[in-house]
Amino acid sequence: MSLLDSAFDNMFAPKEQRSQSVLSGLGSFLSFGGGTASTGIKVKESLKLSAVYNAVEQISNDLAKTPFGLYQDIDGNKERLRSHSADILISSEPNYLMTPYNFKKLIGTSLPLRGNCLFKTILDNSGYPVSAEYIPWDNVFDVKLIKGELYYYVNGMADPLMSSEVLHFKQFSLNGLVGIPTITFAAMQLNLALKTQEFATMNLDNKGVRQGVISTEKVIKDKSGIIQGWRTAMAEKSADRVVVLDEGMEFNPITITPQELQIIEQQKFSIEDVARWFNIAPHKIKSLQQSTNNNIEQQSLDHVSDTIQPLVTNVEQELTKKLLTRKERSTCYFKGNMNVLLRADIKSRGEYYSKMVTSGVYNRQEVRRKEEENNGPEFLNEHLTPVNTYTEKQLENNLKMPK
Structure with missing residues (x-):
């Protein structure tokens, strides 16, 4: 059973069955390691599309440069708890390998491409979080919901991790437990965009000469020599290659031209489609065809409120839920300062x-x-x-x- 199937089954399963439901089949999901969607597209392949790469880069950069802090609210007076271990973890040193910028950028990169981003929390002797150890999502081979507790089975670990032991950031989900990558839903259209790009590259390499038929009014008994001669000539990569057809032969292409496919228009459409899939303004991925100075300003505000704010809220709530005790959560919370995203306009x-x-x-x-x-x-x-x-x-x- 695939993860999508189990997600749907879990949503509509009777209450007494839900506690025993198992989410498996994670290996079929996309990962940086080259996982494929149903169309055969790979994450690494999708990043060859400049619009996809730039969309992920923009979103992850905006999250990475948003400062987070732990605050306490007592009778309306908010105070930054800079000495708290959880504040130090998120704003100073998430782990010995990463800066806070790297930590947040990894979250912003993983969510659209993999749907999930997982960290194991390391506690000190007093039970306070002091570090977050990154676990690549491709190392998670199973996730099971057993008697109300979620368990993560990770390659190389003898025992599964409980949900309380990890920071699990997830995006769009059908069951609220495991996220689904944007790439999974967009795979078919992104695959078309990749094929369009490959077609344009192939035509460029071939100098516009495509498959075709060599015809003549004469009867040719030995066709192998003509075919081999054509292949040899066309295999040359030099800009001045020349093919000579004698005996009144003519070359007739049998494939449509880039002009007939309107490659440029198709690539423009794919950019707009990528912007829709990643919920990002077209001008953010350098598409300015329909942008003006007035609407770019409004689109930038919309980008912060519609694209980045939900992601920031997602991170805030996961940090608050997993890094604070129940008592602390009554007055303390994590907050991302999104004002930095608007500081460019003095x-x-x-x-x-x-x-x-x-x-x-x-x-x-x-x-x-x-x-x-x-x-x-x-x-x-x-x-x-x-x-x-x-x-x-x-x-x-x-x-x-x-x-």
């Missing part, structure tokens, strides 16, 4: 800060900290209040003040 950022300061949401000291500037004078800690937005109490106090 003018818009300045206008935003100005509105936040003048409306009293931020004080000027907080703005300096957000821009990673040193603290200024003490008076910058005071919140400003517009004179035309006094509260009733402030107005009453002003009226009572002696003149």
Whole structure:
């Protein structure tokens, strides 16, 4: 039974059967090692398409440069818990081989291409997480749900890992337990795009000369010499190769031309289709045919809210669920600061800060900290209040003040 079949079966199985359901067949899923989808396309092959490579690169880069931190909320006052081991793990040293950037980029790369990204959490003697050891998804040969507990069977490990022992990031899922790669659903169209690219490359290599028929009005008794001579001449890779046909022979191609296939238009379509599959704005993968300065700005905002924010939320919640105790989760949570994704526009950022300061949401000291500037004078800690937005109490106090 394939993983997709078992996922559907598990969704509609009676409640008493679900606890014993087994998700197997993981080996049929895609992996960096070259797993194939039903169409025969491989992950490595799909990355030969520049649009696919760039889509994965853009999404993973945006996640990688989003800083995460552990915060505690007590009566509305939020404090960064920088000394907590879980905060150190995610923001300083996930493991001895990776930086936080590498850690998050690996998640952003694995999810669209493999549907899952798995880390084994290493705890200290007190039970606090101190490291996250990466486990390639192709090493996971089975996942079983037994009596309400999810077990991961990994090559090279004698005992399976429990769900509480791992950080398991997953994307689109039919059962909520195992993710499915975007490549799996897009395989058929991506395979067509690859075939189109290969066809264009083959025609370029052959200088536009394709399969065909050599015809003549004369009767040719020995055809092998003509065929071999044609193959020999066409096998040359030089730009000035010449084929001479005598005896009134003519070459008639039997395959359609790149112009008839409209290769360029097909490749443009494949770029738009890749953008749809990966839920990314076309201009993010360098397709600017229908972009203007006005709509690119809006598309960039949509990219943050529609593409990156769900991924950031996915990571936040998995970290909160697996790296914190039940008691800690009542007041503590992980948060990804997505403001860094909008920092490129200095003018818009300045206008935003100005509105936040003048409306009293931020004080000027907080703005300096957000821009990673040193603290200024003490008076910058005071919140400003517009004179035309006094509260009733402030107005009453002003009226009572002696003149």
